[in-house]
Amino acid sequence: MTTIESPTAVASGNAATDKFKGERFTADTSPERLSAIATEALAGFGALIRKHAVTYDEYRVLKQWLIDVGEGGEWPLLLDVFVEHEIEDVNSRRFRGTKGSIEGPYYVPGAPELPAQCTLPMRDEDRVHPPLVLRGQVTDLDGRGLDGARIEIWHADDEGYYSQFAPHLPQWNLRGTVVADAEGRYAITTIEPAPYQIPTDGPTGQFIEAAGWHPWRPAHLHLRVTAPGRQPIVTQLYFAGGDWLDDDVATATKPELVLDPQVDDAGSKVATYDFALDPL
Ligand code: MBD
Numbered sequence: 669m670t671t672i673e674s675p676t677a678v679a680s681g682n683a684a685t686d687k688f689k690g691e692r693f694t695a696d697t698s699p700e701r702l703s704a705i706a707t708e709a710l711a712g713f714g715a716l717i718r719k720h721a722v723t724y725d726e727y728r729v730l731k732q733w734l735i736d737v738g739e740g741g742e743w744p745l746l747l748d749v750f751v752e753h754e755i756e757d758v759n760s761r762r763f764r765g766t767k768g769s770i771e772g773p774y775y776v777p778g779a780p781e782l783p784a785q786c787t788l789p790m791r792d793e794d795r796v797h798p799p800l801v802l803r804g805q806v807t808d809l810d811g812r813g814l815d816g817a818r819i820e821i822w823h824a825d826d827e828g829y830y831s832q833f834a835p836h837l838p839q840w841n842l843r844g845t846v847v848a849d850a851e852g853r854y855a856i857t858t859i860e861p862a863p864y865q866i867p868t869d870g871p872t873g874q875f876i877e878a879a880g881w882h883p884w885r886p887a888h889l890h891l892r893v894t895a896p897g898r899q900p901i902v903t904q905l906y907f908a909g910g911d912w913l914d915d916d917v918a919t920a921t922k923p924e925l926v927l928d929p930q931v932d933d934a935g936s937k938v939a940t941y942d943f944a945l946d947p948l
């Protein structure tokens with residue numbers, strides 16, 4: 669595994685911010701609910717300020733840092749690393765199917781469609797790594813294959829970079845929308861990603877370093893699985909024995925989401941994963 673420090677925290681942060689700003693979101697939050705949540709949030713801040721007797725110097729550094737987070741385009745990164753896992757957890761409790769995980773900042777809708785058996789678009793540099801074949805079936809909660817299933821997949825390369833958030837990569841590198849067959853079966857050939865390091869040269873990375881934490885996520889594949897009449901699922905798959913699996917900076921691993929690929933006769937790593945989708 670080669671890991672090079674990202675020189676592009678600002679570029680990837682601003683790419684993620686621009687992508688998010690390109691959409692417009694609304695929520696049907698009542699004034700009463702908004703007031704209740706905001707009142708408790710402010711009371712929580714007040715309590716910890718008093719508990720730790722936060723100083724004026726610390727307050728000014730916080731203000732400065734929050735401004736830097738915005739100017740560095742790192743709000744999507746910061747929020748998805750430290751907050752999204754709680755949102756995901758509280759909103760997925762009612763589902764019985766495959767566990768979800770956080771989307772993170774690097775999903776891009778509309779990746780080119782690929783057939784049920786496919787290889788993700790990749791560069792010659794990516795092809796030097798041993799192939800990873802992820803195969804399986806998209807089913808209902810009783811294990812019956814679903815017609816019309818699609819598996820959107822996106823992941824980092826062996827250096828930890830995501831296409832469209834690192835300028836040197838082709839647009840759809842290691843991304844695709846895989847159209848499963850009529851029984852929901854699929855087999856995707858790709859490469860195993862490297863662990864992901866939060867850019868160390870941006871405000872999120874500077875904060876992590878200042879606190880003495882580590883900036884790593886375990887190697888992971890991102891997936892969004894859909895089928896007609898079914899609850900879409902956004903999740904991630906990890907690799908047994910991989911670094912940071914038990915200490916993800918984004919707190920987004922779950923034991924049900926760990927692959928254990930086996931090497932086949934041709935030297936490919938092969939892992940099977942079935943996705944069970946809840947009804948709508
Ligand atoms: C990632 O690749 C990621 O998945 C998350 C959640 C945050 C930062 C980078």
Ligand code: FE
Pocket residue numbers: 772774864888890
């Ligand atoms: Fe990721």
